[in-house]
Amino acid sequence: MNVKAGSTLIFGSLRPCYTHARLSLTSSCRGHGRSASQAPKQAERAERTGFSPAATSKHDWIGPPDRLSNLRPIIYHIPENETPQERRLRRLRQETEDWNHEFWTNQNFTFSKEKEEYVRSQLSAKGLSERDEDGRKRTLSIEEMAVFYKHFLDKNIGRHASYNREWYRRNFTITLLMAKVALDNTWRTLTGQTRGTGREQGKTT
Amino acid sequence: MYKTSCSRLTGVWKCLPCDGLVGVSVQQKLIANAARSLTSARSLIQLCRKNQAEWITFQHLCFLKRQYVKSSSGLCQRARPKQEHVVSVLDVRDDSVVSQVQQIPALKPEPGTVVPPSDPTEPEAARAACLEARQWKELKVEYSDLPGIYARLSKLKLTALVVTTAAAGFAMAPVPFDPVTFLMASVGTCLSSCTANSINQYFEVPFDSNMNRTKNRPLVRGQISPLHAVSFALACGIPGVTLLTLGANPLTGFLGALNIFLYTCCYTPLKRLSITNTWVGAVVGAIPPVMGWTAATGSLDPGALLLGGFLFSWQFPHFNALSWNLREDYSRGGYRMMSVTHPDLCKRVALRHSVGLIGLSALGPVLDVTTWTFPLVSLPINLYISYLAFRFYHCGDRQNARKLFFCSLWHLPMLLLLALTCKKSRMPQDEASVAL
Numbered sequence: 001m002n003v004k005a006g007s008t009l010i011f012g013s014l015r016p017c018y019t020h021a022r023l024s025l026t027s028s029c030r031g032h033g034r035s036a037s038q039a040p041k042q043a044e045r046a047e048r049t050g051f052s053p054a055a056t057s058k059h060d061w062i063g064p065p066d067r068l069s070n071l072r073p074i075i076y077h078i079p080e081n082e083t084p085q086e087r088r089l090r091r092l093r094q095e096t097e098d099w100n101h102e103f104w105t106n107q108n109f110t111f112s113k114e115k116e117e118y119v120r121s122q123l124s125a126k127g128l129s130e131r132d133e134d135g136r137k138r139t140l141s142i143e144e145m146a147v148f149y150k151h152f153l154d155k156n157i158g159r160h161a162s163y164n165r166e167w168y169r170r171n172f173t174i175t176l177l178m179a180k181v182a183l184d185n186t187w188r189t190l191t192g193q194t195r196g197t198g199r200e201q202g203k204t205t
Numbered sequence: 206m207y208k209t210s211c212s213r214l215t216g217v218w219k220c221l222p223c224d225g226l227v228g229v230s231v232q233q234k235l236i237a238n239a240a241r242s243l244t245s246a247r248s249l250i251q252l253c254r255k256n257q258a259e260w261i262t263f264q265h266l267c268f269l270k271r272q273y274v275k276s277s278s279g280l281c282q283r284a285r286p287k288q289e290h291v292v293s294v295l296d297v298r299d300d301s302v303v304s305q306v307q308q309i310p311a312l313k314p315e316p317g318t319v320v321p322p323s324d325p326t327e328p329e330a331a332r333a334a335c336l337e338a339r340q341w342k343e344l345k346v347e348y349s350d351l352p353g354i355y356a357r358l359s360k361l362k363l364t365a366l367v368v369t370t371a372a373a374g375f376a377m378a379p380v381p382f383d384p385v386t387f388l389m390a391s392v393g394t395c396l397s398s399c400t401a402n403s404i405n406q407y408f409e410v411p412f413d414s415n416m417n418r419t420k421n422r423p424l425v426r427g428q429i430s431p432l433h434a435v436s437f438a439l440a441c442g443i444p445g446v447t448l449l450t451l452g453a454n455p456l457t458g459f460l461g462a463l464n465i466f467l468y469t470c471c472y473t474p475l476k477r478l479s480i481t482n483t484w485v486g487a488v489v490g491a492i493p494p495v496m497g498w499t500a501a502t503g504s505l506d507p508g509a510l511l512l513g514g515f516l517f518s519w520q521f522p523h524f525n526a527l528s529w530n531l532r533e534d535y536s537r538g539g540y541r542m543m544s545v546t547h548p549d550l551c552k553r554v555a556l557r558h559s560v561g562l563i564g565l566s567a568l569g570p571v572l573d574v575t576t577w578t579f580p581l582v583s584l585p586i587n588l589y590i591s592y593l594a595f596r597f598y599h600c601g602d603r604q605n606a607r608k609l610f611f612c613s614l615w616h617l618p619m620l621l622l623l624a625l626t627c628k629k630s631r632m633p634q635d636e637a638s639v640a641l
Contacts (some may be wrong), residue, residue, distance in 0.1 A: 149532050167497075178431065
């Protein structure tokens with residue numbers, strides 16, 4: 001299918017690991033019900049998350065926390081006559097969500113991996129095997145783990161600081177844009193204007 | 206409550222069918238732990254053997270919630286004073302279960318190494334997709350839910366505590382009690398606190414999602430949009446500060462605005478940059494009683510600063526003990542807290558300030574805030590918290606940290622109550638001279 005191939009291509013370049021994990025969840029009939037005017041990205045998200053909202057739904061949908069990043073994905077509703085401002089907002093939100101997801105997936109994965117390595121190295125330094133007699137995994141005491149936690153924080157301080165700055169900037173921008181869109185809509189409702197024809201010819205998201 | 210626990214639970218458990226290896230090791234772990242209790246082991250084994258589609262029913266979710274999720278929330282986040290019998294099965298000290306489960310989903314991006322499950326992949330994928338579809342929610346604001354959402358957004362319980370400290374500050378001021386000003390100051394403080402908490406949650410959405418303690422907050426769950434949260438904050442903050450300024454005095458209004466600024470623009474970003482956030486947070490906690498006092502008297506007296514000092518010092522045993530048991534979450538979330546980066550300093554500071562409370566209590570009669578009985582009657586509780594802080598300092602383990610934290614929860618209200626009962630009454634000569 002065109003949409004599927006296109007989405008896999010785009011997706012494959014963006015986020016290889018994530019696509020693999022998620023493709024297994026794709027059920028064959030999802031995403032095909034959408035109209036041709038829907039952006040391929042929307043279908044791609046629907047595929048990625050294995051869910052697509054009912055065509056009559058007028059709202060965004062939020063899903064359960066992602067198991068890698070713990071963030072909840074949102075499928076944004078595209079209104080019939082979406083204004084350019086609304087489209088900019090939706091794109092920005094989607095992009096921020098993807099960026100956030102990537103950061104936290106990486107963070108959680110790195111944390112777990114380094115923690116495992118640390119536990120393994122500490123246990124081997126003590127001459128203990130990874131599992132004890134009952135087959136349970138050995139764990140270190142909280143004080144020994146505290147050394148790792150401190151090390152992890154110190155190692156990543158630069159990355160965290162730059163993520164913070166970027167997140168605050170994006171959050172503000174999104175909120176301001178949301179406020180503008182809300183005010184625009186209110187103004188339009190109050191003055192009785194109708195929306196324009198919406199999208200320009202041939203432009204897709 | 207059920208909904209959140211179940212969705213959270215299913216969020217954890219839904220990864221199992223996609224990945225047989227994960228499921229097997231988690232199941233093994235759970236079975237190993239639950240073997241201490243026959244009934245739970247039997248039920249767990251039954252559950253694990255059942256077909257996925259039959260597995261996740263509401264009853265099973267509730268069972269699992271009782272058996273596991275509750276205990277896991279007792280393990281990692283807020284420590285509960287009463288531990289139910291069920292919780293003792295998955296012991297508090299046995300972090301391995303929860304950390305194992307939490308780790309495993311994060312370790313999964315290499316599908317090539319996965320052992321395929323015995324069931325064919327396709328029906329499983331379809332089943333998993335069905336499960337996910339069941340949990341997607343429409344982002345539509347339910348007006349009936351709004352009060353609950355706002356309560357959680359503004360951290361209502363914390364706000365109530367803040368208002369209590371402000372009210373105590375007002376009551377301790379050596380002026381005739383004015384109920385109207387008292388009401389204005391209390392409502393104004395409440396609204397300001399709601400604002401600060403809402404903005405804090407607005408800033409921290411991705412971090413809150415990743416910490417167990419905070420992942421059910423309204424913005425994380427998408428119950429309201431960020432714009433809605435900011436609007437709510439403004440709708441509380443502007444009337445709140447105005448009420449403080451006009452209903453009390455401009456100084457109180459200024460302190461309220463300053464507190465909001467300190468909390469949202471200093472403490473919140475600093476949490477991820479430097480350990481000085483704890484000191485800033487202590488100042489934020491100290492300002493409400495000062496505000497109460499200035500609302501009554503209109504000036505920043507030494508008595509106000511003393512009450513602020515009580516709150517400032519109290520914050521350290523309270524927060525340091527709390528953060529001691531959350532070190533893993535803080536580290537993973539990128540929060541720079543003393544308990545993670547400078548554990549010795551953390552324990553030292555908690556002890557130092559617990560002992561400092563004794564000294565501050567002694568200042569009460571010196572500054573004419575309380576009578577001389579106050580340092581005496583408050584000595585037992587101050588000694589007790591200092592003793593617990595010493596135990597925490599000496600052997601910094603989970604138990605001592607938890608004990609210190611719980612002690613701090615009742616210590617502060619007791620201290621304020623004792624101060625109120627020992628409040629220095631205004632001299633009768635003043636009244637006589639005024640009457641004349």
